[in-house]
Amino acid sequence: MDALSLKPFLRRHPIWLAVLAALLLLVVFFDWNWFRHPLERYISKKTERTFTLSDLHVRLGLTPTIRMRDVRFANAQWSSNGDMAQIPLLEFSVSLRDLPEKILVPRVALTQPALIFERLGDGRKNWILSDSNDPSPSKLRISTLSVDQGKFQYRDHGEPFAIDVMASTFDTEKIATVGDATAKPVNDRYSTRYRFSGNYHGAEFSGDAQTGEVISFQESALPFPIQGNLVAGTTHVQVEGTIADAANITSIDTQLRIRGQTLANLYPFLLLPLPASPPYQLQGRLVLRGKQYSIDDLNGKIGSTDIHGKAGYLHREPRPLLTATLQSNVLNMDDLGPLVGVQTQQSGGKPAITQAQTNTKTSAKQSQKAVDPNHMLPAGSFDGSRLQKIDAEVDLVAKRLKVPAYLPLESLRASLRLKDSILKMAPLEFGFAGGRLTSQITLDAREPTIDAEAVVHLRRVRVERLIPPNATLAKGAGLLGATIQLRGRGNSIADAAAKANGSISAAISNGRISNLLDAASGLNGGKVLALLAGGDRDIKVNCGGMAFDVKNGQGTSTLFLVDTEQTQIVGEGRFDLEHETFDMKVTPKPKRMGILSLRTPVRLFGRFNNPEFELEKGPLLLRAGSALALLALAPIAALIPLIETGPGEDTNCLRVQRAVGNAEKQAVTLPKKK
Numbered sequence: 001m002d003a004l005s006l007k008p009f010l011r012r013h014p015i016w017l018a019v020l021a022a023l024l025l026l027v028v029f030f031d032w033n034w035f036r037h038p039l040e041r042y043i044s045k046k047t048e049r050t051f052t053l054s055d056l057h058v059r060l061g062l063t064p065t066i067r068m069r070d071v072r073f074a075n076a077q078w079s080s081n082g083d084m085a086q087i088p089l090l091e092f093s094v095s096l097r098d099l100p101e102k103i104l105v106p107r108v109a110l111t112q113p114a115l116i117f118e119r120l121g122d123g124r125k126n127w128i129l130s131d132s133n134d135p136s137p138s139k140l141r142i143s144t145l146s147v148d149q150g151k152f153q154y155r156d157h158g159e160p161f162a163i164d165v166m167a168s169t170f171d172t173e174k175i176a177t178v179g180d181a182t183a184k185p186v187n188d189r190y191s192t193r194y195r196f197s198g199n200y201h202g203a204e205f206s207g208d209a210q211t212g213e214v215i216s217f218q219e220s221a222l223p224f225p226i227q228g229n230l231v232a233g234t235t236h237v238q239v240e241g242t243i244a245d246a247a248n249i250t251s252i253d254t255q256l257r258i259r260g261q262t263l264a265n266l267y268p269f270l271l272l273p274l275p276a277s278p279p280y281q282l283q284g285r286l287v288l289r290g291k292q293y294s295i296d297d298l299n300g301k302i303g304s305t306d307i308h309g310k311a312g313y314l315h316r317e318p319r320p321l322l323t324a325t326l327q328s329n330v331l332n333m334d335d336l337g338p339l340v341g342v343q344t345q346q347s348g349g350k351p352a353i354t355q356a357q358t359n360t361k362t363s364a365k366q367s368q369k370a371v372d373p374n375h376m377l378p379a380g381s382f383d384g385s386r387l388q389k390i391d392a393e394v395d396l397v398a399k400r401l402k403v404p405a406y407l408p409l410e411s412l413r414a415s416l417r418l419k420d421s422i423l424k425m426a427p428l429e430f431g432f433a434g435g436r437l438t439s440q441i442t443l444d445a446r447e448p449t450i451d452a453e454a455v456v457h458l459r460r461v462r463v464e465r466l467i468p469p470n471a472t473l474a475k476g477a478g479l480l481g482a483t484i485q486l487r488g489r490g491n492s493i494a495d496a497a498a499k500a501n502g503s504i505s506a507a508i509s510n511g512r513i514s515n516l517l518d519a520a521s522g523l524n525g526g527k528v529l530a531l532l533a534g535g536d537r538d539i540k541v542n543c544g545g546m547a548f549d550v551k552n553g554q555g556t557s558t559l560f561l562v563d564t565e566q567t568q569i570v571g572e573g574r575f576d577l578e579h580e581t582f583d584m585k586v587t588p589k590p591k592r593m594g595i596l597s598l599r600t601p602v603r604l605f606g607r608f609n610n611p612e613f614e615l616e617k618g619p620l621l622l623r624a625g626s627a628l629a630l631l632a633l634a635p636i637a638a639l640i641p642l643i644e645t646g647p648g649e650d651t652n653c654l655r656v657q658r659a660v661g662n663a664e665k666q667a668v669t670l671p672k673k674k
Helices: 003-012 014-029 032-047 263-270 333-340 361-365 384-388 493-498 515-521 525-534 617-633 635-642 653-660 662-668
Strands: 055-059 065-073 085-093 103-111 114-119 140-148 150-156 161-169 192-200 203-211 223-232 235-244 251-260 280-289 292-302 305-314 321-332 391-402 409-419 422-432 435-444 451-462 477-489 501-514 538-551 554-564 567-576 581-590 602-607 610-615
Touching: 032 055, 140 161, 223 251, 251 263, 280 305, 321 333, 333 391, 477 493, 501 554, 554 581
Parallel strands: 103 140, 114 150, 321 391
Antiparallel strands: 055 065, 065 085, 085 103, 085 114, 150 161, 161 192, 192 203, 203 223, 223 235, 235 251, 251 280, 280 292, 292 305, 305 321, 391 409, 409 422, 422 435, 435 451, 451 477, 477 501, 501 538, 538 554, 554 567, 567 581, 581 602, 602 610
16 A cells, blocks of 8 residues: 555545554654663563563664663572662663563663672573573673773672673873863873772782773673773783684783783682792783683793793693793793792892792781701692693793703703693703703602602713813813603602602713822822923723612612723712702722822712711821831831722623613704704
C-alpha cells in the first residue's frame, strides 16, 4: 500500500487512524518508569538480591540504550561487604542481535559509582546476574566503559588479590600553562585518571594511571591509550602505550621501564622464579599477542652488568614458559653471586638480598643466617618449589667478565632449560685461564630436597695463568685438564657438596717448571745455591696427574704424582667438602745426587680458604740429629746425612694417563665449536 492509497484507506477506516495516532502518542509520551517496579521485582527475584532504582528511560533501536538513576544492587549472600553497586547515574546499551547466546553490552557509562567485585576460591563471583551460587562462566560481556568520579573495589579471595581504585575524569581543555589562556592543552590523549592500591599474594602495591575517556572492557579488541606507574616495595614500574580490553586483556603494546632492589622481589607478582640480584633497571617494548607476552629491545643493567636482548612469556598449561636471549658486553660476576647462594654487596656496602629472603613475604622479613667466613662454598638456599611453577629456555652470552684478580675467568656462555621441575644448564661454559671450563649441571626439584648433578671439564687450561705473578713461580707452564663428576642432594651448593659422591681427576701436559722450583720442592739446598749463582732454567714435566674418589663429601686420593726430569713427587691425602678442610702429604724423590738436601715429606693441610704447610718432623729431625752428632767428630762429616743419593725413579706416564682417564684428554683437546 503506497502513500496515495493510504489516505483514502484511513478515511474509510477511522478506527485504524485512531490506533495509529495512539501508538504515536504512546511512543512520544510513554513513561518507562511504568516498568520500573516490575523490573525491580524481576531482577531481585532472579538474583535473590535487592535491586532498586529511582528513574528508568529507554531509547529504542536494534541496540537500545537504557538510562537508570540511583541504582542500588545488593551483594551476594555469601559476601560480608555492603552493596555490590551504588550508582547515581548508569547508562548502557544492549545488542539485541547477540541474544540469547550472550548479553553483549557495547557501552557502559557510570557517574560516581561505588562498586565491589568479589570472587571466591571456588570460582563463585558476585557479579554474575543469575544464581550467585552458579560457578559457570557469565554470559555478560561489556565492550567499553567510561567512568566519572568512581570508586571500585576488587577482592579475589582465592588468588589472593585485592585492589581499590579511584577513577575521575578531567577536562583536557583546561590543562594549560598557568597564566597563558591561549596555550594548547598539555594532554590531548588522556582524560580519565586512576589511583589504586592493593596487595597481591601478600605483597603491597600502589600507583596511578591515565587512560582515554572510554576504555575497552571485554571482547572488543579496541586499543585505548594508557600511562601508568606502579610501586611495590622497592620495585617501580612505568608503562605507556595501548591496551585492549581491561577486564580480560587481549592486546598490549607499551614501553615498559622497571627498576628495583632485586629481581627476586617480582616473584609475588609474576610467579617467576627470577634470581636474587643487585639493584637493576630494565626497559623495553612490551607486546601481547594472543597468550604470548614479549619484550623486544630489552636494555638495562643488573648491578654493574649491562644486559641486552629479548624475552618472552607464554601463558600455557600446566606451566607457563619463560624464554630469553640475552647478551652482555661486560658481566660482573658479583652480580651473579646470589643466583648460586653467594651474598654480595649492594651499593653503599650493605648486604644484597639473597634468594632465600624472597621465598615468601614472611621469609623476606626474616634476617638471613650470617655467612660463615670460614667457608667458601655458597650456603645460600634455593627454593625448589619455584622451579615447579614454570618452564624456561634462557641463553646468555657475556663477551667479557669482571672478576676478582685471583679468578682467571674470561667469558661466559650459558644455556638454561627448565622443564617439568628439572633444571639443566648445558652448557655452562667459561673462558678460563686461556682454556675452557665447561659444565653440565642438573637440578631435579620434583622433591622438596633438590637432587644435583654436576659434570665439569677443564680443557687446555694454561698452568702459568693459574699461578700468581712471581718471578720464580710464573716460569711454570703447561696445559691442564680435569674432569669432575659429582652428585648430591641439598638445597644449597654447600649442602649438596657435603653429601656428594663421584670422582675428581686432573692431568698436566706439555709442562715446564722452574729448575729452581724443582730444587726447592726436593729441599735440595746445594742445588738451590748453585742455581742462584749460575742462573735458573726451565725443565720438562714428563707427566702429572691426580685422582680422587668422593663418597659422602669425603675425597680420598687414588693417585697424586708429578714427574720432572730431576724429581718425582708423589702424594696422598683426603679432603672434606662439608667442613672444607684437606690434609695431604707430598714426598719429593730427587733422581740425582746432591748435597745440602733435607729431603722429607711436606704436609699440606688446613681449610680451603686458609691452607698451611709444614715439614714432616720425623725424617727431618733424624737427619738433623745425625748431622749434629757427626759435626762433633768432624765438621766435614756433618754433610754426609745431607747427601741425596737419588732414589727417585722415572715414572710410567702411561700408567698415570690411564689412572686419570678423561682428564688427560681434556688437557690437550678443545671442545668442538657449535
